[in-house]
Amino acid sequence: MPELPEVEILRHDLDKEVEGRRVKAVEVRAARVVRRHRNRKDFAARLVGRKLGPASRLGTLLLLDLDGEGHAALVVDLGAGGRLLKERSAAPVDKQTDAVLTFTVGGDLRALDLGEAGELFVAAEAELDELAEERRGSIDPLADALTWQAFNARLESRQEGLRALLTDRSFVAGIGPVYADEILWGSELRWDRRAGSLAAQEVRRLHRAIQEVVQEAVRLRGSSVGDTPWLDLRGNKGEYEPQLNAYQREGQPCRRCRTPLVGERTERGETTYYCPKCQS
Numbered sequence: 001m002p003e004l005p006e007v008e009i010l011r012h013d014l015d016k017e018v019e020g021r022r023v024k025a026v027e028v029r030a031a032r033v034v035r036r037h038r039n040r041k042d043f044a045a046r047l048v049g050r051k052l053g054p055a056s057r058l059g060t061l062l063l064l065d066l067d068g069e070g071h072a073a074l075v076v077d078l079g080a081g082g083r084l085l086k087e088r089s090a091a092p093v094d095k096q097t098d099a100v101l102t103f104t105v106g107g108d109l110r111a112l113d114l115g116e117a118g119e120l121f122v123a124a125e126a127e128l129d130e131l132a133e134e135r136r137g138s139i140d141p142l143a144d145a146l147t148w149q150a151f152n153a154r155l156e157s158r159q160e161g162l163r164a165l166l167t168d169r170s171f172v173a174g175i176g177p178v179y180a181d182e183i184l185w186g187s188e189l190r191w192d193r194r195a196g197s198l199a200a201q202e203v204r205r206l207h208r209a210i211q212e213v214v215q216e217a218v219r220l221r222g223s224s225v226g227d228t229p230w231l232d233l234r235g236n237k238g239e240y241e242p243q244l245n246a247y248q249r250e251g252q253p254c255r256r257c258r259t260p261l262v263g264e265r266t267e268r269g270e271t272t273y274y275c276p277k278c279q280s
């Protein structure tokens with residue numbers, strides 16, 4: 001499942017691999033992924049003939065700038081398990097493929113497994129501004145240089161448990177079950193600690209752990225765990241998995257104190273993994 005580090009890896013790779021390419025054809029295989037448009041044809045018409053510019057991110061949304069009149073971008077929401085693949089045009093098309101952009105030179109960009117939540121759309125300037133506005137209050141650990149004091153000010157008023165807060169995308173962008181457990185393990189805090197109850201030292205640890213985990217996950221090209229593991233633009237797995245200290249390590253010894261880690265159901269019915277001894 002793509003979380004913030006995986007989306008950032010894609011952004012970086014798209015910049016390298018598709019920037020400057022011109023769209024020759026668009027094939028939408030699953031109409032639901034272009035549901036913001038009148039129909040598939042309307043979506044395709046806004047892309048064909050246009051050249052892709054630099055890739056950027058709004059939280060976990062990927063934006064590929066389009067040349068031409070006014071500011072417009074192709075927006076990619078990967079949903080719960082979507083991915084993008086750069087492929088030769090002659091390569092067989094997987095049946096999970098939702099849409100294919102073919103470039104005049106240099107193969108295809110394919111979107112797969114976007115599911116019910118994922119989508120593709122072309123947004124003009126006003127809509128891009130709206131998308132940015134919707135995400136303005138949310139912390140982006142890779143984009144915002146937020147001091148721990150500013151972070152503390154945001155935490156103080158919050159009453160929910162830390163894991164619920166970390167995975168709330170209106171608070172911080174793109175932290176899902178994998179990195180939430182890693183961040184909490186790294187900061188030696190329990191998942192159900194009330195956010196507003198942390199001492200200054202604990203806020204500092206949490207602030208630092210968010211930065212460290214997210215940056216290290218980007219450096220190691222993401223985590224490919226679970227039934228539908230994350231794959232990058234070239235179809236390669238990430239290398240962060242051996243670094244996981246908590247996620248899905250139930251029963252295994254804590255790497256700090258050797259206590260077996262536990263898995264516990266959260267109020268949302270997800271399982272969280274933590275050390276019952278050194279996380280408090």
Ligand SMILES: [Zn+2]
Binds near residue numbers: 254257
């Ligand atoms: Zn421990």
